[in-house]
Amino acid sequence: MKPIEFFLALRFLREGRSQTLLIFSGATAGVAVIVFLTSLIVGLQDSLVEQIMGLQPHIVVEPIGESEPPRIYEPEADEYVFTRTEPRPGRIDEIGEWATVVETIAATPELVAVSPVAFGPASAVRGQILEPIEIRGIDPATYNDVIEIEGRLVSGEYEFEDQGTIIGVDLADELGVDVGDRVRFVTAEEESHSFTVRGIFDVGASGPNQSWVYVSLREAQSMLDLSEGVTAIQVTIDDLFDADDVAERLDLYVDHELRSWQETNEDLLRALRTQSASTILIAVFVAISVALGIASVLVVTVVQKRGQVGVLRAMGGSMGTILRVFLIQGATVGLVGSIFGSVLGTALALGFNNFVRDEQGEVIFPIEPSPTIFVMACLLATLTGLLAAVVPARRAARMDPADAIKNA
Amino acid sequence: MSESILRLEEVTREFGEVVVTRVLKGIDLRIEPGEFTSLVGPSGSGKSTMLNIMGLLDRPTTGGVFVDGESTTDLDDHAITRLRGRTLGFVFQFHHLLTGFSALENVMMPAAVDRGKFTTAMRERAEALLEQVELLEHETKNVQHLSGGQMQRVAIARALTNEPKLVLADEPTGNLDTHTADRVMDLMRRINEELDTAFLIVTHEEARAESCERLIRLVDGEIVEDRPGKDA
Ligand SMILES: Nc1ncnc2c1ncn2[C@@H]1O[C@H](COP(=O)(O)OP(=O)(O)OP(=O)(O)O)[C@@H](O)[C@H]1O
Ligand SMILES: [Mg+2]
Numbered sequence A: 001m002k003p004i005e006f007f008l009a010l011r012f013l014r015e016g017r018s019q020t021l022l023i024f025s026g027a028t029a030g031v032a033v034i035v036f037l038t039s040l041i042v043g044l045q046d047s048l049v050e051q052i053m054g055l056q057p058h059i060v061v062e063p064i065g066e067s068e069p070p071r072i073y074e075p076e077a078d079e080y081v082f083t084r085t086e087p088r089p090g091r092i093d094e095i096g097e098w099a100t101v102v103e104t105i106a107a108t109p110e111l112v113a114v115s116p117v118a119f120g121p122a123s124a125v126r127g128q129i130l131e132p133i134e135i136r137g138i139d140p141a142t143y144n145d146v147i148e149i150e151g152r153l154v155s156g157e158y159e160f161e162d163q164g165t166i167i168g169v170d171l172a173d174e175l176g177v178d179v180g181d182r183v184r185f186v187t188a189e190e191e192s193h194s195f196t197v198r199g200i201f202d203v204g205a206s207g208p209n210q211s212w213v214y215v216s217l218r219e220a221q222s223m224l225d226l227s228e229g230v231t232a233i234q235v236t237i238d239d240l241f242d243a244d245d246v247a248e249r250l251d252l253y254v255d256h257e258l259r260s261w262q263e264t265n266e267d268l269l270r271a272l273r274t275q276s277a278s279t280i281l282i283a284v285f286v287a288i289s290v291a292l293g294i295a296s297v298l299v300v301t302v303v304q305k306r307g308q309v310g311v312l313r314a315m316g317g318s319m320g321t322i323l324r325v326f327l328i329q330g331a332t333v334g335l336v337g338s339i340f341g342s343v344l345g346t347a348l349a350l351g352f353n354n355f356v357r358d359e360q361g362e363v364i365f366p367i368e369p370s371p372t373i374f375v376m377a378c379l380l381a382t383l384t385g386l387l388a389a390v391v392p393a394r395r396a397a398r399m400d401p402a403d404a405i406k407n408a
Numbered sequence B: 001m002s003e004s005i006l007r008l009e010e011v012t013r014e015f016g017e018v019v020v021t022r023v024l025k026g027i028d029l030r031i032e033p034g035e036f037t038s039l040v041g042p043s044g045s046g047k048s049t050m051l052n053i054m055g056l057l058d059r060p061t062t063g064g065v066f067v068d069g070e071s072t073t074d075l076d077d078h079a080i081t082r083l084r085g086r087t088l089g090f091v092f093q094f095h096h097l098l099t100g101f102s103a104l105e106n107v108m109m110p111a112a113v114d115r116g117k118f119t120t121a122m123r124e125r126a127e128a129l130l131e132q133v134e135l136l137e138h139e140t141k142n143v144q145h146l147s148g149g150q151m152q153r154v155a156i157a158r159a160l161t162n163e164p165k166l167v168l169a170d171e172p173t174g175n176l177d178t179h180t181a182d183r184v185m186d187l188m189r190r191i192n193e194e195l196d197t198a199f200l201i202v203t204h205e206e207a208r209a210e211s212c213e214r215l216i217r218l219v220d221g222e223i224v225e226d227r228p229g230k231d232a
Helices: A003-016 A018-053 A098-106 A169-175 A206-211 A217-223 A240-250 A266-304 A306-314 A319-355 A371-398 A401-406 B047-054 B077-087 B103-115 B120-132 B148-159 B178-195 B206-210
Strands: A059-062 A111-126 A129-138 A153-156 A164-168 A182-187 A192-201 A212-216 A232-237 A257-260 B006-015 B021-031 B036-040 B062-067 B088-091 B166-170 B198-202 B214-219 B222-228
Touching (some): A003 A319, A003 B103, A018 A319, A098 A232, A111 A169, A111 A217, A129 A169, A129 A182, A129 A217, A164 A182, A164 A206, A169 A192, A169 A206, A206 A212, A232 A240, A266 A319, A266 A371, B006 B047, B021 B222, B036 B178, B036 B206, B047 B198, B088 B148, B103 B120, B103 B148, B148 B166, B148 B178
Parallel strands (some): A164 A192, B088 B166, B166 B198
Antiparallel strands (some): A059 A232, A111 A182, A153 A192, A182 A192, B006 B062, B214 B222
């Protein structure tokens, strides 16, 4: 590409005035729509995954035999079903040699934390009030790296010594207790255990806030009648999207059932993928209409400028030069349009972020302008402009100079 | 004898595939360095067709076109384009200047498309040419804001940029009033004298044709007259 070709292309564009303005606006609007839509979807999906992953380990090891019950309801393609498996009454399945399993998993290079837990059903009782709860026996030192609790305490401390417990805000409200108050938990076997509330957490989800009750692993083991075993081992790794692969690999060494969060949330992930696919489809159609717009305006320009193009050829301008002059025009429209479009799209996304809030006035989900989206949009738009210019450019280059001059 | 700048040998040109019309019927012609020639003939006699073939913008159906004694028959499109840009200049009835570009940029353009960029040397030469056509004070003006005669003078300056040996002009004054046309003719004649550039000028006006040193008359695709003009 020669400097003179850029010079001619940019001048032709400047010369085009209203036509140029038209295709620039088209490209800008197209890119703005794509950037806005993509930011929105990415922001939505990120915050959804973040919300879910704030309450889930990346990988869970469970005793064999704890299989999911058959589905009563098969969801349609555009639906998803959240299921909650109630542990069956009677003996709870456990992992006896959990210490060995923890040791095995601890050798995983991607590991962030591995934590044994003992979960089981119980009720919280205070006066006349009886609330169904889930006893969650944890190892305080490691568990907080799997699911953050300490940082989400609204009062009290992350502390379990001497029959200490940490409960959710909603449960604390319903029971009318505060830090320092005593509560009573009754197990399925009708045994009553007394605890002191040491801390109250708020994880931003009503289910856990209402039913999760944290106690020390040892207390839970005795309450749930486990013989030194645990009901699950929870694992967190450095990149949550590797969970699938890591779980598969660990399955070779661990004699229990391993489940990644992707497996547990299969329906949700499928819904997210479908959403992403439709976003891409919309982007493609927008790009096609922008391309058609650019192409049709450039075709008109070629016809208008045929005399000048003919003279350029007569003066020694090669077919390649003419071809590139028009290709550069298309690419420039795409590139400049994408820069303005990215700015506009981001402004729209941020505006959306600012004005669309929930009842509490909180941002529903934060949209973060991503450089990746900009770069992708610029590449896509420049390429689109270039492709759109192919037909007009070839037409210009192939014009017979004598004809072009005579019929101008 | 030195080589002619341009030589046509038995050139014919036919148009159409089903109904074939033979527009040029065997033209033999030599243009020598520094000649100032007019080409006349009735409308439809084939003047523009001949000029396009001489200008390497079109190829003959049969016969040969020689530039500096070299045949152009076997040159590919790219080689033809280069040869054309470097040895020939063009002026058309309509100026076909690049609108939105300054007079200076238009004059530099033939050199710039050849070299791929603008250079200071080009600029100096273009300014000298604009001075020659008496338009130096308008060099930065967008050509759209010039008068018809001024535009045609810019077009003449542009035709001279690559120091062509021959300028082919197809009715360069056809679109101008008599007074302006006279000035443009005088300009070309002066350049011919000062730079020794050969000119071949198509015109409809006998008087102008007669004033050239050589006159070629084309009728029905054949040269019927080729003689020194009255003033020569
Ligand atoms: N591309 C073409 N296809 C078919 N016929 C053509 C083509 N170009 C020229 N002709 C025909 O060739 C003949 C000569 O045309 P040309 O333009 O050379 O005439 P001219 O002498 O320049 O006429 P004028 O003085 O009107 O400009 C005309 O009959 C014209 O119709
Ligand atoms: Mg003609």
